[in-house]
Amino acid sequence: MGERSAPSAFDSISVTEQAVLLGVAALARDGETPAQTHEVRKRCQQHLSGLDTEVVGTITEADVIRSLYRLEEAGLVDENESTKTSPTGKGRPSYTLSVRPDVVYDAVADSLRNGSSE
Numbered sequence: 001m002g003e004r005s006a007p008s009a010f011d012s013i014s015v016t017e018q019a020v021l022l023g024v025a026a027l028a029r030d031g032e033t034p035a036q037t038h039e040v041r042k043r044c045q046q047h048l049s050g051l052d053t054e055v056v057g058t059i060t061e062a063d064v065i066r067s068l069y070r071l072e073e074a075g076l077v078d079e080n081e082s083t084k085t086s087p088t089g090k091g092r093p094s095y096t097l098s099v100r101p102d103v104v105y106d107a108v109a110d111s112l113r114n115g116s117s118e
Contacts, residue, residue: 009074010107018108019044019059020067024077024097025104034080034094037064047112068095076104 013021023044027035035043041064048059071077072095079093097104105113 009076013070013074013076014067015109015112016059016063017067017070018112019048020064021071021076021104022047022108022112023064024068024071024095025101028097029101033096035096036092036094037061037068040064040068040095 010018020040023040024033024035026043026047027033027039032039038061041059041061044059044064068077068079072079076098077095078098079095081091081093
């Protein structure tokens with residue numbers, strides 16, 4: 001994991017993107033990365049269901065895909081080419097965290113972090 005300028009990158013990402021990033025961080029913490037978009041979405045749904053307040057609505061797979069592209073541009077996640085293929089024969093990208101999970105937990109909005117086990 002590279003050490004990039006995470007705090008400044010966090011300033012430009014939305015709450016939904018932070019929720020997706022938190023999902024990738026949780027997967028990384030549990031040794032489950034690289035992860036594909038459907039795995040990230042499932043983790044986000046699990047995390048958000050544990051929050052007392054509704055910070056973001058339901059996160060769709062399209063939301064996760066858009067967020068992962070944006071997070072990659074911000075230098076917070078890395079896309080990896082996967083050896084797994086979809087039913088149409090296309091490669092399915094997977095994602096890893098570009099920063100340490102604790103950096104993510106420290107930087108995301110309190111309203112999102114309260115549902116995590118950290």
